[in-house]
Amino acid sequence: MFCFGILTIGQGFVKSYGGLLVTRFFIGVTESGMFPGCYYLIGMWYRRPDALRRYTYFFNSTTLAGAFGGLIAYGTGYMQGMRGYEAWRWLFIIEGAVTCFVAVLAWFLISDFPEQARWLTEAERQWMKKRMEVEHGTESAEHPIRFTDVVEVLKDYRICLGALIYFSFLVPSYCYAYFSPTIIKSYGYSTLQTQLHSVPPLAMAFFLSLGIAFASDRLRHRYLFILFNLVVAIAGIAILLSVHDKPRVQYAALFLVVFGPYCGMPVAICWFTMNVGGHRRRAIGTALQLGFGEIAGIVSTFLFKAKEAPYYHTGYSVAISFFTLAAFWSTCYFFACWMENRRRDRLMADADNLPEGTMVGDGDLDVSYRYML
Template structure:
């Protein structure tokens, strides 16, 4: 069956009461060294509904709002590249001493430092409070970017943009992971993550329209991009205070029976969440004793470099092919749209066959081919433009698989909240590298930038291989060891995915 063997869990005993405090015991069937598990949870579904209807209800209450939230967050983060096409650098004198690159990189300083604290605050305050508050903050700062008068003002606003956006990505991934079973998660993670590709496409279309407002009320077109997109985010954040979902244990739009069932189905798949327990410093220390945590960080780190390199510099690269400012914005849309479609197809297949590793390698290989063409070809703009499709498709399809694979293999609130934030925080160091990989002096060929991107994509692929080996080894070890080690259910809950009951998705 190879890599594509389906995972199947058989339960020794039927769960008669979905509100019971102990998780069911598991037995694991081997098939060519791979775990298999059954969809039949033996957990009674609440009356007047089915599991499919309940999952659809969850989808409608969770995904749309988080997707819109992150679409606006990513749009407000990278719209500086669209603004730059309309004269940002020229008016604020950013064309000397790498000032434009500095303005990009200062965003990542608070964005990296505050990822883990943000997830801890999210758990304490509840998601709808913390995420909507952060959304209001980065919307306001984006709007203020439209009024800056100098380089120093731009640096200040970019720094605070990083402060308020720090919790968006890991917080949303953490929240999604607490709603879905592992074999359901990839399509949801990818749909959420693809908000970035939709933001890229939407940003190009929006910028091409807003850019025509150049000179209106005395403001240049690039200022209107920041002002209007910032105002939109602020208005949406106010509504989202009432719309962003909390954890399954807290929401009011599920009945008592539905909440109990959702918690039971997640407990069967992932073990108990331990939401009720406060996360301690010892919990954080224990997470970092696990070598898989570091492999997960490098998987994401390697792809952040090409992802941000593309997001920040593709408009400039496309403009170098001879397009006007408006044509450049419009030509930036198709690669993002293609990346969205491809990522969703890959996610659907990945969930169906319940496998992650092979798909990361396939997408990473596509990305490498794209950069290889960009390095080798400099006199064929159609082929170069086509290579940008491969870069966007490869990078933005592999990233959600990597994040979902890693996050959904973390058991319990305390390990997932810390681990997910760590992966994103460490990975975003790559954003700093991406910013300085593409320097104006290297335009239009950008050989150095493309070469750096290939190297980091390969690093991501090797890290995926190491992570695959580690989780495969742990599964085989636990199969031989068995689950009956005299541990109480409380002790297993505290161990999270380190519990002998737990099996990792490959």
């Protein structure tokens, strides 16, 4: 994270296009493990029925960052020429400096696992460890990851479905992140007004996502909440596809579109990452699912073509298609987990098939484990 901040600051001082490409490449390198690592650690601290709220807090810190980024971009617009630097350079310098500051704080404040937390008593650490064994089994976090572990995870079709869900969510999500300022500007706003108008949809998504997370945790259910957010997002994109001469209606449609990337995606990520039990399986599964999904960043950059402005038929059509795919893969994942739970119920009902030990390092492979739906 600290290196990410340093490289972001470096973007503000590049002198050539080649220099910008180099810094962007290494930013990708330093950022690649950030999200999988954070989701993995959150999952090591919280049980599945309590996890979505925490996942949403973390995930939507990016939503708040987008909202504040719009405000910062608006402010740096007035820094054009200050000390000889363009406004966009100041934007990278300021945001990179903040990232470095937070990274230093995180080094001292964040513990890897409950049993290592210095701010807990020994009794509390042991209680947390026993509590989380129900989720992860007795496998120690110190056990090394072997190549055979990776192969076993790759053979699990449920984990592959999780990767497809994330990828299908992420293509339209990146489209919104990359192109929403361009879309908003096409409604007739100036550059500075565009930055301001990018804030309200993200702010609304932040608060709504928290409500959805609380409801989902309370009901201990994920699937229908994902479908609801996808349907709302598809409705918003459908409005953008069909309405072209009413800027206020089009801007209002953006408030519906954000349900997909910023309200539905945290539920999906929490669902398939927390359904993978055990330290090694969850570490590998989370990295695989989120890493595969990042391919969407490449795909999305080619969808909103300048020659199609302001209608963007290709971009909107592909976004609807991928949100629909996300609903399809989520449905497949739901039935896969439901059928496996039913199979294990039948095994547990037969005394001869009961396991000798429960959750002994097997995580979600143990017959007593039930996938959250």
